[in-house]
Amino acid sequence: MIEISKLIKKADNKLILRGIDLKIGKGETVAILGPNGAGKSTLLKVLATLIKPTSGLVKINGLELRNNQMKIKKLQGYLPHSSLLYEHYSPLENLVFFGNLYGIKNAEEKAVELVKEVGLSFFLNEPVKNFSRGMIQRIAIARAIIHEPPLLLLDEPHTGLDQGAISILNNVILSMKAKGTTTLMVTHDFKQAADICDRIVIIKNGKVADDFRMEEKALDTVSEKYQLQVEGVS
Amino acid sequence: MSANLEREKGALSSSEPVAEKGILVPKILFGATVISILASIYLIFIYSSIEKTMGVVQKIFYYHVASAWCTFLAFFVTFIFSILFLAKRKRIFDTYAYVSAEIGVVFTTIVLTTGPIWAKSSWNTWWAWEPRLTTTLILWFIYMAYIMIRQMDGVWDKKARLASVFGIIGFIDVPIVFFAIRWWQSKFHPIVFGNGPSQKGGGIEPDMLVALLVSITALTLLYSYLLQKGVTLENMRIKVTQYKEKLREDLEN
Amino acid sequence: MIRSALLIAKKDLYSELKTKQVLATMIIFAGLVILVFSFAFDPANNTTKAVIPGVIWVIIVFSGILGLNRSFISEQRNDTMQGLMIAPMDASSIFLGKFLANFSMMLVVELVSLPFLFLLFDFQMYGGFGYLILVLMIGSFGFISIGTFLAALAANSKSSEMLLPLLLFPVTSPILIGAVQATKIILTNIEKLSSAMAWIQLISAYDVIFFVLCFILIENVLEV
Numbered sequence A: 001m002i003e004i005s006k007l008i009k010k011a012d013n014k015l016i017l018r019g020i021d022l023k024i025g026k027g028e029t030v031a032i033l034g035p036n037g038a039g040k041s042t043l044l045k046v047l048a049t050l051i052k053p054t055s056g057l058v059k060i061n062g063l064e065l066r067n068n069q070m071k072i073k074k075l076q077g078y079l080p081h082s083s084l085l086y087e088h089y090s091p092l093e094n095l096v097f098f099g100n101l102y103g104i105k106n107a108e109e110k111a112v113e114l115v116k117e118v119g120l121s122f123f124l125n126e127p128v129k130n131f132s133r134g135m136i137q138r139i140a141i142a143r144a145i146i147h148e149p150p151l152l153l154l155d156e157p158h159t160g161l162d163q164g165a166i167s168i169l170n171n172v173i174l175s176m177k178a179k180g181t182t183t184l185m186v187t188h189d190f191k192q193a194a195d196i197c198d199r200i201v202i203i204k205n206g207k208v209a210d211d212f213r214m215e216e217k218a219l220d221t222v223s224e225k226y227q228l229q230v231e232g233v234s
Numbered sequence B: 001m002s003a004n005l006e007r008e009k010g011a012l013s014s015s016e017p018v019a020e021k022g023i024l025v026p027k028i029l030f031g032a033t034v035i036s037i038l039a040s041i042y043l044i045f046i047y048s049s050i051e052k053t054m055g056v057v058q059k060i061f062y063y064h065v066a067s068a069w070c071t072f073l074a075f076f077v078t079f080i081f082s083i084l085f086l087a088k089r090k091r092i093f094d095t096y097a098y099v100s101a102e103i104g105v106v107f108t109t110i111v112l113t114t115g116p117i118w119a120k121s122s123w124n125t126w127w128a129w130e131p132r133l134t135t136t137l138i139l140w141f142i143y144m145a146y147i148m149i150r151q152m153d154g155v156w157d158k159k160a161r162l163a164s165v166f167g168i169i170g171f172i173d174v175p176i177v178f179f180a181i182r183w184w185q186s187k188f189h190p191i192v193f194g195n196g197p198s199q200k201g202g203g204i205e206p207d208m209l210v211a212l213l214v215s216i217t218a219l220t221l222l223y224s225y226l227l228q229k230g231v232t233l234e235n236m237r238i239k240v241t242q243y244k245e246k247l248r249e250d251l252e253n
Numbered sequence C: 001m002i003r004s005a006l007l008i009a010k011k012d013l014y015s016e017l018k019t020k021q022v023l024a025t026m027i028i029f030a031g032l033v034i035l036v037f038s039f040a041f042d043p044a045n046n047t048t049k050a051v052i053p054g055v056i057w058v059i060i061v062f063s064g065i066l067g068l069n070r071s072f073i074s075e076q077r078n079d080t081m082q083g084l085m086i087a088p089m090d091a092s093s094i095f096l097g098k099f100l101a102n103f104s105m106m107l108v109v110e111l112v113s114l115p116f117l118f119l120l121f122d123f124q125m126y127g128g129f130g131y132l133i134l135v136l137m138i139g140s141f142g143f144i145s146i147g148t149f150l151a152a153l154a155a156n157s158k159s160s161e162m163l164l165p166l167l168l169f170p171v172t173s174p175i176l177i178g179a180v181q182a183t184k185i186i187l188t189n190i191e192k193l194s195s196a197m198a199w200i201q202l203i204s205a206y207d208v209i210f211f212v213l214c215f216i217l218i219e220n221v222l223e224v
């Protein structure tokens, strides 16, 4: 699904990504861990075609990132730190707008269905600006998956959510996974990473520091390896 | 003048960081600039005749016109390098575009100060809303805006990209601005080359023409020298920040 | 491309309809400009008629710039600009959509404020109404198209509200000269229509050149 080789990103002479090599197969759910400023968000932004890499090759579904932006944009659902929602609009209006942009048919039906799935049917027509962080995040994930993308890029989706919201979010991700969606998820929450992901990639200082599969849901393994790589404790 | 342009281009392409050439070219440019400026001063003040109606003040005309030419040349160079930058995204193109725009603004300022002096003695008014002068004023505003874009905060490639876009827009605007202003108000400027149809004494004597051409050559050489020097300085500045960044990183790790 | 552009324009106009912030500000501002001009130039005086064409364009330029400023700044909250940029469409669609929204708002402001101006200054039109509309349309078209483009450019700066006028005014000077001249001829001296038409042609040429240029270059402006 994703092939990244020798990916380098410079900003003002500062190397943010220094040669990332990564291969992710179809249907995998991958957690990306790493300390702040490691370049995780930058990596996701490159994949989402938001920033151009300085050098290196990125292929998504066999398509070169540089030359097939339009096709690749359709394949992805991207959820960054911010919600990408219009504040004066209600969840329904937001989702219908983005659904139409992606050219899906019956955008309205789909929007109503998704709002129900994230448990906010009651607030369907309230403006988003009155929502709490958890509610906004649930609508934001609905926005990212409105066009049923085969690839999901999530940047710290669990940050600032309560337990209920986390489990709703996880259910959405798992149901997407059941449909064969590939997911890349940046997170600081080891428990969620261990719970829903089947592969962990640790990024440090713009490089892949570790990359391993999760055989069973072993939270201990994750934190152990993370500490080894990041804090140098063994 | 075309010979000048050729030399100009030669200077541009050879000022890439080849070590020996890199020292030789600015030296030659510097020498040529000094000699031609001295020659132009001689020609202007001693050789060429004093104009009948205006007297000595007319001498300012040579550098006024030559600066105007350099203004145009400088912004044209910015335009070309802006296009090159957007196409190739090489930092060196952006540096040329930026330095050239800065020099262009300096020349524009010269034109805008010599213009009113000329206007005062020729038309007895400090500022004339005359097409070429007004266009130059607008040019000055456009390229000040260009420099403002460069002063934004952010990473260099973003600033370079936005400035290049504006460099292209601004330059394409120039002929239209000139055209519009000429339609709007055209009564003052003497037509210098060829026979002015209505203005008497607007033509130019052969000795004045020689002085003018030498002045233009001199300022063009000065421009190329400044451009070359400015780009070298800018490159050094970039190198220094690169080293600093490297040092900082080495210290961190 | 047109479809996405229309969606964006519709989104902007609909959200404007909900909040009425920008449009209300623009119209009130236009009213204030008229008020200030009536203090500066005595409306009862007959020579005042000569400044009316200028006032029309001062209203358009200054209230227009208020709307243009908001057009891209409003996409910064919650990074919705990124939402548009990751959607499957060209940068030129975003430009076209924003242009359509700004242009419609500009027309609404003109529609409300100009009759008000003519009324307050007791201005008699001598024919040429159709031509006046034509000049207003193509003048606003050029001003808003290059304005939308430069607003996208200025939005990258922290002080974009201050930067935009500095970028926009010198670049649009041909439109402003041409439009004021053409308006003056049409309003006061309709016999000289042919020279007004010459100005209209100049503005149209400007419109076409810069609209195409903006289309080509916008991709370089809307990168992160």
Ligand SMILES: Nc1ncnc2c1ncn2[C@@H]1O[C@H](COP(=O)(O)OP(=O)(O)O)[C@@H](O)[C@H]1O
Pocket (backbone or CB within 6 Å): A011, A016, A034, A035, A036, A037, A038, A039, A040, A041, A042, A043, B155
């Ligand atoms: N636009 C930018 N300009 C300069 N530096 C940036 C920019 N964006 C991110 N960085 C730097 O890149 C590094 C990685 O950032 P990011 O990818 O956001 O890290 P994280 O792994 O915490 O998500 C940080 O050190 C940050 O300072």
Ligand SMILES: [Mg+2]
Pocket (backbone or CB within 6 Å): A040, A041, A042
């Ligand atoms: Mg991050």
